[in-house]
Amino acid sequence: MGNPNVGKSVIFNRLTGIKVIISNYPGTTVEFLEGSIIIEGKKMKIVDAPGTYSLIPSDKAGEAAVNLLLKEKTDLIINVVDSTNLGRNLYLTLQLRELFIPLILDLNMVDVAREQGIEIDIPALSKELKVSVVSTVAISGEGIRELRKAAAEILKRDEK
Amino acid sequence: MRIRFEPRIEAAIKDIQKKSNLPRWKILLALEGDERFKKKIPEKIWQEAISLVEKDHKEPIELTMLKARFGQAGAIANRVQKVHHRHPTFLEKLGDITVKPLIGLPIAVIILMGVFKFFITAAGFITDKIMTPFFEGPYDVFIHFLVEGTFPKGFIHDMLIGTPGAGYLESFGVLTTGIFVPIGIVLPAVLIFYIILTLLEDVGYLPRLAILVDTIFHRIGLHGYSIIPVILSFGCNVPGVMATRILTSDKQRFMMLTLLGISIPCTAQTAVILRVIGPFGLGWVILIYLILMTIFVTTGSILNRALKGTAPEIAIEIPPYRLPRISNLMMKTGLRIKQFLLEAIPWVFVGIILVNTLHTLGITVYLSRISGPLMGRWLGLPEEAIYPLIIGFLRKDVATGLLTPLLNKNIMNFYQAMVAVTILVIYFPCAATFVVFLKELGIKGTIKSTFIMLVVAFGIGGLLHLIFSLFAL
Numbered sequence: 001m002g003n004p005n006v007g008k009s010v011i012f013n014r015l016t017g018i019k020v021i022i023s024n025y026p027g028t029t030v031e032f033l034e035g036s037i038i039i040e041g042k043k044m045k046i047v048d049a050p051g052t053y054s055l056i057p058s059d060k061a062g063e064a065a066v067n068l069l070l071k072e073k074t075d076l077i078i079n080v081v082d083s084t085n086l087g088r089n090l091y092l093t094l095q096l097r098e099l100f101i102p103l104i105l106d107l108n109m110v111d112v113a114r115e116q117g118i119e120i121d122i123p124a125l126s127k128e129l130k131v132s133v134v135s136t137v138a139i140s141g142e143g144i145r146e147l148r149k150a151a152a153e154i155l156k157r158d159e160k
Numbered sequence: 161m162r163i164r165f166e167p168r169i170e171a172a173i174k175d176i177q178k179k180s181n182l183p184r185w186k187i188l189l190a191l192e193g194d195e196r197f198k199k200k201i202p203e204k205i206w207q208e209a210i211s212l213v214e215k216d217h218k219e220p221i222e223l224t225m226l227k228a229r230f231g232q233a234g235a236i237a238n239r240v241q242k243v244h245h246r247h248p249t250f251l252e253k254l255g256d257i258t259v260k261p262l263i264g265l266p267i268a269v270i271i272l273m274g275v276f277k278f279f280i281t282a283a284g285f286i287t288d289k290i291m292t293p294f295f296e297g298p299y300d301v302f303i304h305f306l307v308e309g310t311f312p313k314g315f316i317h318d319m320l321i322g323t324p325g326a327g328y329l330e331s332f333g334v335l336t337t338g339i340f341v342p343i344g345i346v347l348p349a350v351l352i353f354y355i356i357l358t359l360l361e362d363v364g365y366l367p368r369l370a371i372l373v374d375t376i377f378h379r380i381g382l383h384g385y386s387i388i389p390v391i392l393s394f395g396c397n398v399p400g401v402m403a404t405r406i407l408t409s410d411k412q413r414f415m416m417l418t419l420l421g422i423s424i425p426c427t428a429q430t431a432v433i434l435r436v437i438g439p440f441g442l443g444w445v446i447l448i449y450l451i452l453m454t455i456f457v458t459t460g461s462i463l464n465r466a467l468k469g470t471a472p473e474i475a476i477e478i479p480p481y482r483l484p485r486i487s488n489l490m491m492k493t494g495l496r497i498k499q500f501l502l503e504a505i506p507w508v509f510v511g512i513i514l515v516n517t518l519h520t521l522g523i524t525v526y527l528s529r530i531s532g533p534l535m536g537r538w539l540g541l542p543e544e545a546i547y548p549l550i551i552g553f554l555r556k557d558v559a560t561g562l563l564t565p566l567l568n569k570n571i572m573n574f575y576q577a578m579v580a581v582t583i584l585v586i587y588f589p590c591a592a593t594f595v596v597f598l599k600e601l602g603i604k605g606t607i608k609s610t611f612i613m614l615v616v617a618f619g620i621g622g623l624l625h626l627i628f629s630l631f632a633l
Contacts, residue, residue: 054192056222087230087238090234090237091230091233093233094229098185098188099185112480115249116243121242124239125236129236
């Protein structure tokens with residue numbers, strides 16, 4: 001989950017190998033896409049949700065994202081955020097972490113942020129929010145392995 | 161570990177929690193404006209809990225919560241990130257310039273004109289220089305050999321390869337016209353269109369175009385972002401219709417869908433219009449587009465006044481310009497081509513089989529006779545024009561293609577063809593689009609929308625006929 005145009009579909013594509021339409025504008029994904037991913041030998045369902053700024057949605061696509069979250073049993077939310085726009089993106093993150101569903105924060109587009117002179121202290125952010133934080137550059141695939149590992153760890157921990 | 165709100169809000173949350181037994185997150189969402197959870201809290205408990213907070217802040221609780229959350233998010237962001245100042249890059253400067261009306265509008269006009277020119281040149285080249293020679297050469301020999309070996313003549317022969325001696329656009333056999341229209345004419349256009357669209361999308365130009373057209377769209381009660389469903393619909397109405405979900409109110413969605421159905425021809429249709437009308441001069445093709453644009457704006461403003469409901473404003477987020485990636489471009493174009501082939505070809509076949517069956521059974525003669533008065537008096541069209549209008553319910557490209565034999569046999573003159581083409585664009589979306597219409601609007605909404613389309617189509621058709629007969633004939 002995450003705000004519009006932060007690269008959720010690219011992450012989904014990287015994690016599942018399923019081809020989805022990816023564009024550089026908000027609102028490309030308006031329906032859910034389901035795929036499966038194998039983590040530690042276990043097959044899991046993974047959903048690419050339409051972008052939303054808040055859990056109180058303003059349009060149909062965002063509403064659909066929230067409905068899914070509330071209806072289905074979710075083991076883990078990967079919250080993709082735009083590293084160049086941290087403040088605005090964290091709004092949704094704060095709402096998500098109230099839900100008692102395990103959460104991974106994925107700082108996407110860190111390359112662009114770096115270029116723009118934005119440096120994010122990942123350990124500090126992780127400590128502030130008390131969630132795992134990974135950084136990725138989805139279009140080049142950087143950090144995807146770490147994201148998988150973080151997801152596997154959380155899922156394993158919860159099984160115990 | 162949770163993030164605390166200011167004491168008054170926390171007190172309100174605790175108060176509700178104690179009296180209603182709901183978990184904290186549901187109460188938080190209710191306070192932030194989620195109606196579903198708000199309903200679960202009895203009105204009295206709710207009022208008691210929030211009255212102090214609302215009095216304190218002199219604003220609705222939702223707004224207080226919004227500010228509080230943004231404050232928290234901003235504070236965390238500031239604590240964990242360091243921002244170094246530096247000069248804006250070339251792409252960023254370009255990004256700013258292209259949304260300024262004075263410079264941005266001329267740039268937009270140049271880009272769109274360039275795109276149109278490139279589209280018709282490149283697609284025309286593939287059709288004329290590659291597809292047509294192939295279909296009329298080796299393919300034709302092969303298919304005749306294949307079919308005539310098994311079915312020397314008769315119904316099945318005609319169904320498969322159509323009228324002997326007629327060109328590939330007119331013969332109306334499943335294996336001749338049925339393959340040539342989608343592959344030979346439409347596919348090149350679809351390919352070129354989607355390459356251009358994907359480039360514009362990936363670079364990040366479309367949202368900037370949205371800002372530029374915002375003023376125009378506002379007049380008709382939509383916001384600039386509506387340009388995205390519109391542009392997608394020029395490719396195919398199906399993804400265009402799906403994209404209307406980014407619009408906020410039901411009224412806006414209904415309007416947008418109806419306008420898409422009425423005035424946006426898809427690539428398949430554009431390609432065939434270029435084939436049929438293009439030879440008479442590109443000016444005529446552009447005239448059709450101008451008519452459609454006028455209809456878009458007029459119908460839009462009428463609907464905006466006539467329909468109840470809100471048209472809220474939104475803030476548009478503009479992504480940065482990014483360099484497109486070839487791999488994404490190819491993957492996306494490939495996906496879209498595949499979707500087109502899967503969606504279009506079966507309907508083209510159904511359309512052609514239907515034309516042939518109706519013709520053989522003599523039903524078309526009957527239909528022509530009963531529709532004759534409307535067609536003749538009001539639209540000035542010959543009885544035979546009922547064919548394309550019926551097939552138009554299934555596929556617009558086949559329907560437009562059906563006009564060619566009528567033009568060639570002088571059953572219809574050029575002005576009548578113009579009227580027919582325009583009506584075909586307006587009066588009804590194709591079968592695939594109709595299905596997504598049903599999904600998005602429900603039966604009632606779809607009927608309402610279809611009714612508007614029919615009224616506009618026959619209104620404009622009559623008007624055009626009147627104008628042509630006054631000035632041209």
